[in-house]
Amino acid sequence: MIAHPLVRTIGHRLAMGVLSLFVVSLIIFAAIAVLPGDFARATLGRSATPATVAAFQKQLGLDRPVPVRYLDWIGGVVQGDFGNSFSSGVARPRTVMSIVGPRLRNTLLLAGVTALLAVPLALGLGLLAAIYRNSWFDRLVNAITLVAISFPEFFVAYALMLFLAVKYPLFYSLARISPEMTAGDIALRIGLPVLTLMLGTVAHMMRMTRASIVGLLASPYIEMARLKGIAPGRVILWHALPNAWAPILSVIAFNLAYLIVGVVVVEVVFVYPGIGQAMVDAVRTRDIPVVQACALIFAVTFILLNLVADIVAIATNPKLLHPR
Amino acid sequence: MTKTDDQMPEGGKPGLSRRRFMECAAALGLAAPFAASFLGAGPARAEPKQGGTARFAINDGTQTDSYNPASWLTSFAQAAFGGTLCNGLTEIAVDGSVKPDLAESYSASPDLKTWTFKLRPGLAFHDGRAVTATDVIESFRHHMGPKSTSAAKALVDAIADIKADGAGTVVFTLSGGNADFPFLVSDNHLAIMPAKAGGGIEWEKGIATGPFKIVDFQPGISLKMTRNPKYHKPGLPYFDAVEFVSIIDVAARTNALVTGEIDYMVDADIKTLTMLERNPAVEISKVAGVRHFTFDMNTKVAPFDNADFRMAMKYAIDREEILAKAFLGNARVANDNPVAAQIKFAVDPKPAHAYDVEKAKSYLAASGLKDVTVDLSVADTAFPGAVDAALLFKEQAAKAGITINVIREADDGYWDNIWQHKPFVGTDWLGKPTIDSLFTTVYASDGPWNDTGWANAHFDDLLKTARGEADEAKRASMYAEMQQMIHDEGGAIVIVYAYFIDALSRKIGHGPIGNMLQCDNFRMAERWWTA
Numbered sequence: 001m002i003a004h005p006l007v008r009t010i011g012h013r014l015a016m017g018v019l020s021l022f023v024v025s026l027i028i029f030a031a032i033a034v035l036p037g038d039f040a041r042a043t044l045g046r047s048a049t050p051a052t053v054a055a056f057q058k059q060l061g062l063d064r065p066v067p068v069r070y071l072d073w074i075g076g077v078v079q080g081d082f083g084n085s086f087s088s089g090v091a092r093p094r095t096v097m098s099i100v101g102p103r104l105r106n107t108l109l110l111a112g113v114t115a116l117l118a119v120p121l122a123l124g125l126g127l128l129a130a131i132y133r134n135s136w137f138d139r140l141v142n143a144i145t146l147v148a149i150s151f152p153e154f155f156v157a158y159a160l161m162l163f164l165a166v167k168y169p170l171f172y173s174l175a176r177i178s179p180e181m182t183a184g185d186i187a188l189r190i191g192l193p194v195l196t197l198m199l200g201t202v203a204h205m206m207r208m209t210r211a212s213i214v215g216l217l218a219s220p221y222i223e224m225a226r227l228k229g230i231a232p233g234r235v236i237l238w239h240a241l242p243n244a245w246a247p248i249l250s251v252i253a254f255n256l257a258y259l260i261v262g263v264v265v266v267e268v269v270f271v272y273p274g275i276g277q278a279m280v281d282a283v284r285t286r287d288i289p290v291v292q293a294c295a296l297i298f299a300v301t302f303i304l305l306n307l308v309a310d311i312v313a314i315a316t317n318p319k320l321l322h323p324r
Numbered sequence: 325m326t327k328t329d330d331q332m333p334e335g336g337k338p339g340l341s342r343r344r345f346m347e348c349a350a351a352l353g354l355a356a357p358f359a360a361s362f363l364g365a366g367p368a369r370a371e372p373k374q375g376g377t378a379r380f381a382i383n384d385g386t387q388t389d390s391y392n393p394a395s396w397l398t399s400f401a402q403a404a405f406g407g408t409l410c411n412g413l414t415e416i417a418v419d420g421s422v423k424p425d426l427a428e429s430y431s432a433s434p435d436l437k438t439w440t441f442k443l444r445p446g447l448a449f450h451d452g453r454a455v456t457a458t459d460v461i462e463s464f465r466h467h468m469g470p471k472s473t474s475a476a477k478a479l480v481d482a483i484a485d486i487k488a489d490g491a492g493t494v495v496f497t498l499s500g501g502n503a504d505f506p507f508l509v510s511d512n513h514l515a516i517m518p519a520k521a522g523g524g525i526e527w528e529k530g531i532a533t534g535p536f537k538i539v540d541f542q543p544g545i546s547l548k549m550t551r552n553p554k555y556h557k558p559g560l561p562y563f564d565a566v567e568f569v570s571i572i573d574v575a576a577r578t579n580a581l582v583t584g585e586i587d588y589m590v591d592a593d594i595k596t597l598t599m600l601e602r603n604p605a606v607e608i609s610k611v612a613g614v615r616h617f618t619f620d621m622n623t624k625v626a627p628f629d630n631a632d633f634r635m636a637m638k639y640a641i642d643r644e645e646i647l648a649k650a651f652l653g654n655a656r657v658a659n660d661n662p663v664a665a666q667i668k669f670a671v672d673p674k675p676a677h678a679y680d681v682e683k684a685k686s687y688l689a690a691s692g693l694k695d696v697t698v699d700l701s702v703a704d705t706a707f708p709g710a711v712d713a714a715l716l717f718k719e720q721a722a723k724a725g726i727t728i729n730v731i732r733e734a735d736d737g738y739w740d741n742i743w744q745h746k747p748f749v750g751t752d753w754l755g756k757p758t759i760d761s762l763f764t765t766v767y768a769s770d771g772p773w774n775d776t777g778w779a780n781a782h783f784d785d786l787l788k789t790a791r792g793e794a795d796e797a798k799r800a801s802m803y804a805e806m807q808q809m810i811h812d813e814g815g816a817i818v819i820v821y822a823y824f825i826d827a828l829s830r831k832i833g834h835g836p837i838g839n840m841l842q843c844d845n846f847r848m849a850e851r852w853w854t855a
Binding site for chain 2: 040041052055056059085086087099102158161165166169172173174176178268269270271273277278281282284285287290
């Protein structure tokens with residue numbers, strides 16, 4: 001019996017995703033292997049004698065050949081074990097997950113809050129702009145979002161900080177959060193980073209929503225629906241939107257991935273303890289297991305979100321769902 | 325003896341803000357006359373008082389920071405753990421001299437090979453355990469031995485043996501006489517922590533003897549601490565609680581200070597300093613330290629093996645212009661002497677090397693070299709402003725007929741692949757508090773960081789003799805002679821001594837600020853108060 005085409009497509013995409021991840025893991029490992037400097041030198045500094053460096057490298061297992069180290073690492077990763085940070089003491093192991101885990105949670109919090117606010121806002125604005133296209137509202141929304149996206153993030157961040165933290169202290173200039181804070185405190189603390197990220201992502205999603213709907217509005221079946229006398233709003237929501245999901249979703253997926261993997265600048269400006277900073281920090285100290293884990297998490301995020309976007313796009317598209 | 329780092333090996337980003345103060349000093353400067361310059365700082369505030377809290381922003385905390393004193397590399401670790409959580413046997417006083425800390429007193433045998441330290445009576449760790457000679461011995465052994473990967477290993481290499489003499493006395497036997505040993509043990513890595521029953525120290529819990537106890541530590545983010553009520557220094561510390569915060573980005577640090585999220589920031593940005601100075605709630609502290617920036621010529625490689633050519637180079641650089649343009653005035657001009665003025669036995673060798681095209685030309689003629697072209701390797705990580713300084717030097721030297729090709733190297737790997745590999749490089753030296761530690765590591769022929777390839781048997785002899793000499797006058801004359809030799813013949817063009825430029829909230833009171841290490845010799849949490 002032949003499986004449903006949707007199931008087959010999903011299976012195919014999953015297999016491709018796993019393959020991509022494998023290739024990415026190879027690239028990550030190779031790239032890090034050619035990085036100049038190593039943890040032993042970074043730690044010992046210039047007091048390092050060749051003998052001490054060699055002893056340290058042996059202790060860290062860096063004296064083994066690269067393929068062996070790769071197999072060791074990837075073998076652990078597929079079992080969910082990212083290994084220990086190089087900063088582990090002999091008697092006091094620090095797992096990579098204990099370093100990356102809390103940072104990842106912080107990043108997901110920031111990305112989640114931003115997405116919850118930005119995605120509905122972008123969709124709503126996009127739909128309204130499509131419905132009232134070429135009106136003053138459409139033009140205004142377009143102008144504002146384009147201006148917001150045209151400035152580099154750090155500029156937007158500092159501008160917001162200047163006005164909303166220094167001149168009118170509504171928010172905090174530091175987004176340091178800690179587990180014992182209340183939800184209200186955390187909201188105030190992450191207010192500015194969320195705002196910065198929203199300004200950077202809303203425009204992209206909103207314009208894609210508007211463009212794909214406007215593109216469909218010229219189709220014959222929309223014409224038909226209009227001729228039947230259906231209200232413009234209903235035409236857009238019931239007839240145009242289902243066919244417009246694919247491009248919109250892929251842009252949303254792209255922006256969600258960006259919120260997780262691309263926000264290091266915002267993290268640095270607001271001193272937010274997210275995973276981007278963790279990775280930069282690890283590169284600085286050459287804590288390779290942490291760098292590898294972060295890079296892999298980023299790759300998984302990208303692949304997974306794109307996978308979900310693809311699948312949802314297929315599942316919601318009548319044409320793809322019922323191929324003839 | 326001392327071989328700690330003078331600088332970070334792996335690059336941070338350019339700018340004073342990103343420097344990591346690796347391993348600063350080993351043994352710290354003998355009783356130098358107090359010379360802290362408070363150029364921008366206001367007068368020290370009135371009477372210290374108890375209470376209040378302080379939040380200090382440091383620029384380089386990382387998630388690999390831990391309580392293990394062998395691994396303290398960042399200035400975050402050295403200030404928060406070395407200077408605030410812990411004490412050593414001795415400490416560097418504000419005036420740069422050494423004074424007893426956990427030790428009540430110390431004395432040496434006439435040959436300076438055996439040093440006896442007596443602990444203060446009644447010392448206790450944060451959890452109430454008494455501090456004994458065993459704790460001291462294990463704390464030192466933690467860094468010793470062939471398998472040690474400690475940042476302070478080189479410091480303790482000269483220790484041949486440590487013995488307890490009763491519970492309160494420790495006797496060090498050195499492999500050679502060393503008059504600077506009390507400075508050496510003041511290094512913040514040689515912090516005293518509780519010994520374990522089977523040997524080794526118990527660093528994991530962060531229990532030590534310092535003015536503040538650990539409350540919460542999130543590596544790379546922040547460290548919260550509370551007052552140690554049983555601290556051994558009467559009346560200290562003043563704050564009830566302190567927090568160290570890691571803020572890498574200098575703009576973020578500045579914003580945090582201006583909005584009152586923090587009370588102190590290390591390494592203010594010299595580019596925006598004038599604007600920060602206008603803020604009435606902020607005080608700028610500029611302290612001329614022992615850190616210095618150099619262009620180092622390898623004296624073993626042509627044309628730098630020619631002493632006249634080296635002299636031509638020393639006269640072909642306009643330090644004043646570089647100070648004004650590359651460092652915006654935030655440094656002190658140096659005179660080809662790596663020994664900063666506040667270090668004991670420092671002299672100012674004559675004649676002063678100032679920009680003099682005619683002298684440079686005459687030395688160039690004397691060298692017999694014509695149409696000389698040399699490659700100068702620099703990177704932003706070499707020292708803050710290194711590329712600008714090199715480009716200025718290129719123009720200045722061109723007037724004396726010397727062509728300098730400025731080669732901009734990659735920041736990453738600069739200390740591994742360029743420094744000590746290329747013959748003419750920019751270098752950032754964090755400096756040493758004693759002449760002996762500086763010369764032993766950088767200018768002795770077998771010094772591990774002798775990047776100028778300087779090898780002079782008489783210099784090496786003097787260095788060894790001075791170290792084991794108890795007579796101060798004799799030491800002074802030997803050190804003066806050595807500084808003159810480096811000034812006249814050495815391969816280092818010492819451009820300037822850098823300032824520590826920090827910004828403080830006016831809510832913080834302080835006395836004179838130490839000028840050997842940053843962060844008031846890393847002990848600001850203990851010394852400062854709420855104004």
